[in-house]
Amino acid sequence: MSKxxxxxxxxxxxxPIxxxxxxxxxxxxxxKEGKENFLRIYIDNDKGISLDDCEKVSRRVSELLDEIDPIPYSYYLEVxxxxxxxxxxxxxxxxxxxxYEITINLFAPIDKKKKFEGKLLEFDKSEVKISEEDKEVIVPREKISKITLKEEL
Structure with a gap:
């Protein structure tokens, strides 16, 4: 079975769970990190997520995974x-x-920069536009390795 x-x-x-x-x-x-495999499930809601929330989802998902066994190798479940x-x-x-303020990390430099930080203005399937130091910067999506939220929610 493919990934x-x-x-x-x-x-x-x-x-559904x-x-x-x-x-x-x-x-x-x-x-896969080193020799270990990890199934990571990230959950959210408007009230925030507590350790109890993670445990509740982990228990239910773990029961399901034991039943359907979709992953043909050993792994650790993290919620x-x-x-x-x-x-x-x-x-x-x-x-x-x-x-919101975001950080964009790139696979390779654009104008000698591998990281841009600014307010997310808009995006489409090919690019992301931010406002960085009062100027608009357009970053091609294929050059982006990661976009991270900077500002607290």
């Missing part, structure tokens, strides 16, 4: 909040934080 089909299966099964518990599924990742300086992964995340 993308595993991720589709995970999302299809985890979203997270929503039933009245949280938003912010992001899921299945990553957490995306945090205050959260990574903005999707267009939905970018849309939610228009007007």
């Amino acid at each position: 993308s089909s595993i991720m589709k299966e995970l999302r299809k099964n985890i979203v 997270v929503e039933e518990l009245e949280y938003e599924l912010y992001f899921i990742e299945l990553v 957490s909040s995306p945090g205050i300086s959260r990574t903005l992964h999707t267009d939905k995340h970018l849309e939610k934080y228009i007007g």
Whole structure:
């Protein structure tokens, strides 16, 4: 089974659990770090996320994963909040934080810079526009390695 089909299966099964518990599924990742594999589930809601919230989701998801067993190798399950300086992964995340301060990290420098910081103004499928030190900067999305929220929520 390919990683993308595993991720589709995970999302299809985890979203209903997270929503039933009245949280938003912010992001899921299945990553290898060193010799270990991690399934990380990030949850959110308007009130914030506590350790109890993470435990509640972890228990339910763990039960489900034991039942359907979609990952053909060993892994550790981690459930957490995306945090205050959260990574903005999707267009939905970018849309939610228009007007907020963000940090954009690049794969390779543009004008000798690998990092831009400013207010998120707008975006589309090919670029992200920010206001940095009173000037507008347009960054091509294919050059972006990571976008992180800078400002506290």
